[in-house]
Amino acid sequence: MPKSSFYRTYGTWILFTAAALLPLIGWGAYLADRSNSNDVRDWLPEHYPETAQFQWFRHHFGNEDFIVASWPGCTLDDPRLDRFAAELGPYLPGDGKPGLIRRVVTGRSLLEELTGAPLSLGRAEVVRRLRGSLVGPDGLQTSAVVTLTDRGNAHLRPTIAAIEAAAVKAGIPAGDMRLAGTPVINEAINKASQESLVRLAFLSGAIGLVIAWWCFRSWKFTVIIFAAGLYSGALSLAVVPASGVAMNAIMVTMVPLVYVSVISGAVHLTNYYLEAIHERGTAGAADRAVAHATVPLALATGTTAFGLLSLWYSDLAPIRLFGVFSAIGVVLGLAVLFLFVPAALAVWSPRTAWTRAAESDHDPGALPPFWRRLAETVIQRHRWFSVACLAMLALGGLGLFRIETSIRIMRLFSQNNAIVPALGWLEQNLGATVPVEVVVAFDDSHPQSMLQQMALVEKIHERVELLPGVGGVLSAATFAPYTRNGLDDVGSLRRSVMNTLITRRQDVYLHSGYLARGGGEDLWRLSVRVRGVDDLDYSAFVEKLRSQIDPLLAASAGADRDRARAVYTGTVPIVYKARRSLLDGMIFGLGTDVALIVVGIVVATRHWTSGVLLFLVSMFPTTLVFGAMGWLGIVIDIGSVMTPCVAVGVTVDDVVHFLLWFRRGTRRGMDVPQAVMLAYRGCARAMYQSWGVIGLGLSAFALSTFVPTFRFGALMLALLTVGLVGNLVFLPALLAGPLGRVMAAFFRRGWHRQATPVVAPPLAEAVEPRV
Numbered sequence: 198m199p200k201s202s203f204y205r206t207y208g209t210w211i212l213f214t215a216a217a218l219l220p221l222i223g224w225g226a227y228l229a230d231r232s233n234s235n236d237v238r239d240w241l242p243e244h245y246p247e248t249a250q251f252q253w254f255r256h257h258f259g260n261e262d263f264i265v266a267s268w269p270g271c272t273l274d275d276p277r278l279d280r281f282a283a284e285l286g287p288y289l290p291g292d293g294k295p296g297l298i299r300r301v302v303t304g305r306s307l308l309e310e311l312t313g314a315p316l317s318l319g320r321a322e323v324v325r326r327l328r329g330s331l332v333g334p335d336g337l338q339t340s341a342v343v344t345l346t347d348r349g350n351a352h353l354r355p356t357i358a359a360i361e362a363a364a365v366k367a368g369i370p371a372g373d374m375r376l377a378g379t380p381v382i383n384e385a386i387n388k389a390s391q392e393s394l395v396r397l398a399f400l401s402g403a404i405g406l407v408i409a410w411w412c413f414r415s416w417k418f419t420v421i422i423f424a425a426g427l428y429s430g431a432l433s434l435a436v437v438p439a440s441g442v443a444m445n446a447i448m449v450t451m452v453p454l455v456y457v458s459v460i461s462g463a464v465h466l467t468n469y470y471l472e473a474i475h476e477r478g479t480a481g482a483a484d485r486a487v488a489h490a491t492v493p494l495a496l497a498t499g500t501t502a503f504g505l506l507s508l509w510y511s512d513l514a515p516i517r518l519f520g521v522f523s524a525i526g527v528v529l530g531l532a533v534l535f536l537f538v539p540a541a542l543a544v545w546s547p548r549t550a551w552t553r554a555a556e557s558d559h560d561p562g563a564l565p566p567f568w569r570r571l572a573e574t575v576i577q578r579h580r581w582f583s584v585a586c587l588a589m590l591a592l593g594g595l596g597l598f599r600i601e602t603s604i605r606i607m608r609l610f611s612q613n614n615a616i617v618p619a620l621g622w623l624e625q626n627l628g629a630t631v632p633v634e635v636v637v638a639f640d641d642s643h644p645q646s647m648l649q650q651m652a653l654v655e656k657i658h659e660r661v662e663l664l665p666g667v668g669g670v671l672s673a674a675t676f677a678p679y680t681r682n683g684l685d686d687v688g689s690l691r692r693s694v695m696n697t698l699i700t701r702r703q704d705v706y707l708h709s710g711y712l713a714r715g716g717g718e719d720l721w722r723l724s725v726r727v728r729g730v731d732d733l734d735y736s737a738f739v740e741k742l743r744s745q746i747d748p749l750l751a752a753s754a755g756a757d758r759d760r761a762r763a764v765y766t767g768t769v770p771i772v773y774k775a776r777r778s779l780l781d782g783m784i785f786g787l788g789t790d791v792a793l794i795v796v797g798i799v800v801a802t803r804h805w806t807s808g809v810l811l812f813l814v815s816m817f818p819t820t821l822v823f824g825a826m827g828w829l830g831i832v833i834d835i836g837s838v839m840t841p842c843v844a845v846g847v848t849v850d851d852v853v854h855f856l857l858w859f860r861r862g863t864r865r866g867m868d869v870p871q872a873v874m875l876a877y878r879g880c881a882r883a884m885y886q887s888w889g890v891i892g893l894g895l896s897a898f899a900l901s902t903f904v905p906t907f908r909f910g911a912l913m914l915a916l917l918t919v920g921l922v923g924n925l926v927f928l929p930a931l932l933a934g935p936l937g938r939v940m941a942a943f944f945r946r947g948w949h950r951q952a953t954p955v956v957a958p959p960l961a962e963a964v965e966p967r968v
Contacts (some may be wrong), residue, residue: 204484204544205481215537222435224435225436229435229437229438230444233444245512247770251767253764260345263380264343264376265340266281266341266342267339267623267627272338277367280366281363281364282306297346298343298345299344299349301341302342303331305339307323308323315698326674329662329669331628331671332627333626334626338626353387354387357380357384361374375622397906404896405891412886422538422890425530429456429458432529432533436525447515448515450842451519454846455523457846457895458527459533461846461887463538468879469486470482483543486542487539496853497846497854501794504791504845505521527846568882573874576874576929590821593823596823596825597824598827599828601827610903611902614902629668629727630726631726632726633724637657637723637762639760640760641717641719647700664741664745666727667726671726673706676709678699711724739765743763791845794811795815796808798853806939806943810940811849814848814852821919837912844913851880851887851920854880854883855876855929855932862875863940868941869938873929873937895914895917
């Protein structure tokens with residue numbers, strides 16, 4: 198059977214197999230979406246000190262993730278607080294069930310406990326102790342603190358729904374409830390990321406469909422191209438649950454990366470198909486198109502996948518998984534390009550004005566007048582364009598040094614998201630909601646009395662409360678008799694009585710989660726509350742804590758320095774380290790990605806000039822866009838760092854196609870300007886079509902209220918637009934200059950057999966060859 202008839206013969210079976218697999222792929226994609234989890238505390242590797250300290254903390258104190266719940270009118274005298282706590286009773290552990298909620302503490306219940314026997318503290322003293330954590334600045338506004346179990350933390354949506362339902366049953370209007378805390382933020386991230394992607398994906402697809410139809414004037418071409426992109430994206434997503442891995446906000450970006458790569462390849466392949474029709478007719482055109490596209494598509498995909506696999510060496514699990522599954526996705530996308538797209542073209546044989554023109558003497562790939570004039574201008578004035586683009590590249594590179602990064606969690610949400618006003622209201626009317634945990638450990642081999650330990654904890658408590666940025670502190674000292682900051686002026690009898698009282702209340706401290714024992718140490722926990730709306734520099738904040746705590750520990754331990762120590766851990770340091778590592782890791786990952794792609798191209802073409810060209814052109818959009826953000830003072834967050842990896846794939850794909858067309862021209866005996874013009878003719882249409890379908894389509898995500906999705910859409914449009922300029926101006930200008938001449942000389946005498954020289958046609962005929 199002739200090779201040219203492969204897709205016509207087996208195309209129907211290929212399409213049938215693809216359709217038969219669709220339900221399974223859809224189910225896998227659904228499972229992947231349902232598994233989306235974004236607790237950044239699971240991102241860090243175990244060898245990080247922050248991870249080890251947090252696991253140590255969780256081992257001794259258990260899960261201390263809490264949700265702060267309050268509402269307007271929730272005061273210390275509001276009886277609805279008691280009813281609210283009672284309604285949450287069924288969700289507490291009991292009867293062998295783990296439950297969703299570990300304990301519920303309210304400002305009202307603590308007021309009753311601390312003003313009652315045996316402490317009998319005054320109301321004013323209790324309010325002073327709870328202010329900034331469970332009592333607001335006015336001394337009246339209070340809240341409930343709902344601490345979750347591991348099960349509740351793993352099932353946040355039903356847990357939060359249970360809390361909201363309990364509030365309604367307690368007589369609190371649904372619209373009045375305000376919730377905050379790390380679990381609420383994590384669930385808000387999950388919900389916002391899923392909703393924005395699902396809602397805007399349809400708009401993005403609709404825009405892309407319209408642009409594709411406008412480019413090809415054929416619904417068949419449009420459907421084939423988009424079906425390939427969507428099928429590949431869903432296929433890459435379905436691989437995730439099949440591997441036993443859960444999705445996260447970083448891995449979600451894998452889907453548009455694969456989608457973009459396949460759409461770009463499909464547009465190029467479609468143009469090769471039209472070229473094949475023009476050269477030898479419709480029969481076997483799909484097979485000839487694949488033959489022409491195999492090298493550039495395989496080279497672009499292989500180098501991109503190789504670069505993505507380099508992310509496996511990142512310390513952060515999401516980046517490693519993103520690299521691996523993205524590499525798998527682009528390879529699967531290549532299979533879709535080589536099987537589904539040509540099979541569909543062969544079976545359905547789209548008939549348009551383009552295909553009819555291709556079958557005639559008129560070349561459908563001929564450049565429109567605007568693009569022909571642009572190409573001629575760039576080639577004739579290549580020095581000016583090269584210098585201008587290199588100057589912009591240098592200016593953008595300088596701007597990269599001015600980039601400011603942020604890890605503030607609340608930057609993920611727009612001001613319209615419900616969590617932003619809720620958190621703002623709570624932190625204004627109640628106090629800070631984000632905990633930094635400090636654990637003071639006393640060695641049992643050098644015992645101190647409970648009173649001595651409590652006195653030191655109380656001193657630390659009061660010192661830390663005065664630090665800027667601290668909203669409040671909760672510790673065992675909150676539930677203990679007042680030790681007056683020391684014992685020097687207390688008689689031995691009074692000291693003995695106080696020690697006995699504190700010792701008898703050990704169960705209270707243990708139950709409340711502010712005292713633990715293990716490893717030969719007494720562990721006293723201080724939960725320092727900081728504001729979630731602040732962009733906290735954790736390393737600087739810890740230094741402030743150390744400056745207040747270490748001198749007190751040193752004075753208490755005396756000559757024996759190992760008797761008392763402090764450990765700084767909790768959610769804030771983990772989130773800080775994870776997000777900072779994410780920013781640094783993705784910047785490093787982009788660098789290694791590009792470097793490995795360049796190396797792969799150099800190895801494939803066996804000449805250094807191709808690597809230089811690819812490096813300059815592929816870094817052009819990222820350097821200019823992010824450099825401009827640096828000059829303009831636009832803060833880079835985790836919604837921005839993933840976009841270059843996606844854009845680089847399209848840029849590399851276009852550059853590889855352009856270089857191979859340029860090589861084809863030089864091997865036909867054309868001079869450098871004519872070879873550049875031939876490459877322009879062969880690639881320009883596919884490049885701006887890809888930009889329209891992908892760039893304008895993805896720009897729909899800029900309408901999202903979830904900031905990472907908004908940043909993704911806006912930056913993708915900017916990166917692809919600048920990338921188009923780089924591919925159609927910077928790249929041909931470089932090729933028309935000294936680099937192109939060196940490359941052309943190598944191609945003529947290089948590792949391929951010398952082609953039979955042909956008489957070079959005039960420059961205009963390189964654009965529109967005579968048939």
